[in-house]
Amino acid sequence: MPILNIQLAAQDPSGNQIPPLVALQQRGPVVQVSVSVEQNIAQQLLAQGVPLPAPERGFALIDTGATSTCMDEAAAARLNLPAIDVVTIASASHASTQQNVHPIQIEVVGLPITISAPRAIAAPLAAQGLVVLIGRDVLQHCTLFHNGPAGSFSLSV
């Protein structure tokens, strides 16, 4: 079972190093990922000679408060991902919205960790500097250890 261990490092606007425990508190458990079309779909497309779009890279935030994994909707459009369903997301600040659901594959950059998220919800994440929000539909298959004092976290998939 591959294990991802990350201790956050960050700098303030003046270039001073921020302690890992502060960086983890401020940024949350984030990891660099590469997002592409779900592997079963990708295999079919390759068999048909259809070129696959280049993966989208960016940060994923592990969010234990989210029932479902989300993907940035602009990145989903660039990947030309098919929608396989539509869900309604309630909001405290405005009317509920209908969002598309896409099948995606998430790879952790630099590590042999691949996560399948066949029902990722399109959402405007880019403004938050994120390409993916990893929710409990994925985390139900993982072990997550959040070490606040050390400013680190571990994820095994």
Place this chain on the structure above:
Amino acid sequence: MAALLERERTFYTAHEAEWMTAHPGRFVVVKGERLLGAFDSMEEALAAGAAAFGLQSFLVRRLGEKQAEVNIPALTLGLLRADPQHPAGRSGS
């Protein structure tokens, strides 16, 4: 982004009970007003949908599975960058 699959969802709703009797617990793939088939897993359903429709959108649902409520507080409440350690300053103070 505009929501898709309106025809497919309407067609699914109209036929869900009938398909549920024939294929309980299986994953169905719907395109337009056509049932492509019922499959044992999500992976098989996605592969069949992509084989038939490429990168076009198609509906995949598991028969008998209630559409779960989606709850993403960080997104819906705008909490992704909330920081109570640094509250916003009061205007005029």
